[in-house]
Amino acid sequence: xxxxxxxxxxxxxxxxxxxxxxxxxxxxxxxxxxxxxxxxxxxxxxxxxxxxxxxxxxxxxxxxxxxxxxxxxxxxxxxxxxxxxxxxxxxxxxxxxxxxxxxxxxxxxxxxxxxxxxxxxxxxxxxxxxxxxxxxxxxxxxxxxxxxxxxxxxxxxxxxxxxxxxxxxxxxxxxxxxxxxxxxxxxxxxxxxxxxxxxxxxxxxxxxxxxxxxxxxx
Ligand SMILES: [Zn+2]
Numbered sequence: 001x002x003x004x005x006x007x008x009x010x011x012x013x014x015x016x017x018x019x020x021x022x023x024x025x026x027x028x029x030x031x032x033x034x035x036x037x038x039x040x041x042x043x044x045x046x047x048x049x050x051x052x053x054x055x056x057x058x059x060x061x062x063x064x065x066x067x068x069x070x071x072x073x074x075x076x077x078x079x080x081x082x083x084x085x086x087x088x089x090x091x092x093x094x095x096x097x098x099x100x101x102x103x104x105x106x107x108x109x110x111x112x113x114x115x116x117x118x119x120x121x122x123x124x125x126x127x128x129x130x131x132x133x134x135x136x137x138x139x140x141x142x143x144x145x146x147x148x149x150x151x152x153x154x155x156x157x158x159x160x161x162x163x164x165x166x167x168x169x170x171x172x173x174x175x176x177x178x179x180x181x182x183x184x185x186x187x188x189x190x191x192x193x194x195x196x197x198x199x200x201x202x203x204x205x206x207x208x209x210x211x212x213x214x215x216x217x218x
Contacts (some may be wrong), residue, residue: 001176005029005177005178006023010031010033018034018036020032020033038174038181041180042171045183055192074130077130081130088120092116169189171184
């Protein structure tokens with residue numbers, strides 16, 4: 001969230017049950033917005049997403065392909081961690097043997113044992129995280145794609161937490177000025193918006209990621 005007047009970040013504050021956003025520059029450029037107005041502008045922008053079945057299918061394919069690259073990276077990382085985990089396990093066995101045969105001292109055994117065990121726990125939590133990241137991203141992106149057609153209604157009905165989730169996936173940057181906002185969409189959603197603009201002649205074939213949305217609520 002940025003101020004379109006000066007480019008500075010916009011911060012939120014609560015006042016009597018309402019959330020207000022204002023420009024946080026030291027020279028106070030005067031930018032000031034009610035949360036409801038921002039939500040209404042985003043709703044307006046979302047109503048302009050229209051996707052044909054054909055477009056929907058090509059986006060699904062693109063999403064799956066880009067996810068495949070990501071999945072490959074994650075897979076390599078998973079294998080590396082799993083390999084290290086297995087290696088550490090065999091070292092632990094070796095350590096037990098050495099201690100049983102009294103090759104190493106009790107102190108050395110404890111020191112090594114604790115260090116390796118700690119690393120094993122770290123590896124396990126890293127593995128969990130890696131698995132989760134991949135699943136969450138893909139699932140949420142596909143859900144959003146499914147909902148794109150009715151995105152505006154979805155946004156209006158959503159609670160704050162759901163809106164944050166939608167915004168995080170769709171919006172790269174949102175700039176506000178006095179009467180409108182400009183939204184830069186995340187890929188590949190920018191394509192949907194642009195294509196629609198080209199079709200309706202708004203941007204005359206130029207593929208600008210920003211589009212100013214003038215909202216009557218302001
Ligand atoms: Zn400002």
